Amino acid sequence: MTEAMASAGSTVVGRLTDVPPWEAELILSMRLWMDSLEGQARVGTGFARCFGAAGGRAEIRQFERLLTALCTYARRPLVRHGLGCDCIGSDEAVLQTVVREAARGDLAEAAMIASLIVLASQAEHVALMAAQVGLAMQCIARQAPPSRDSHDARQERTLH
Numbered sequence: 001m002t003e004a005m006a007s008a009g010s011t012v013v014g015r016l017t018d019v020p021p022w023e024a025e026l027i028l029s030m031r032l033w034m035d036s037l038e039g040q041a042r043v044g045t046g047f048a049r050c051f052g053a054a055g056g057r058a059e060i061r062q063f064e065r066l067l068t069a070l071c072t073y074a075r076r077p078l079v080r081h082g083l084g085c086d087c088i089g090s091d092e093a094v095l096q097t098v099v100r101e102a103a104r105g106d107l108a109e110a111a112m113i114a115s116l117i118v119l120a121s122q123a124e125h126v127a128l129m130a131a132q133v134g135l136a137m138q139c140i141a142r143q144a145p146p147s148r149d150s151h152d153a154r155q156e157r158t159l160h
Helices: 021-035 037-072 090-103 107-114 120-143 150-156
Strands: 012-015 087-089
Touching (some): 012 090, 037 120, 087 090
Antiparallel strands (some): 012 087
């Protein structure tokens, strides 16, 4: 995913503070993972905390496979917002929705939504990976330290 702000996929459709914590964690993890090796290490720490060293490595590989498939089979370069941004862009919202529906067990719905950004031939494969990633992200969000008051956090966030 790229950081082009004025292109298709960057349109703001929500705020991280308005979605369930595990879905915000998913979006933030994707941003961190794609930002740098340091970001990947931070994401890996969350997986290891929840699943242990070996289990965490297996779960992070599935997370990486999902992101790789999304980028490889995307109809166009995908867009993400910056690390400190409270916005959810439309491409990020599609990822969020695919993972949410797949984690709920509605793979047909997840595949249909995935086909908005990836080739139809890959949508079912993406949905299957998204189911495992969604369950892992729910665990990681439960293990995360409690956040500060959401009002204070909103005031301190950089938007773009």
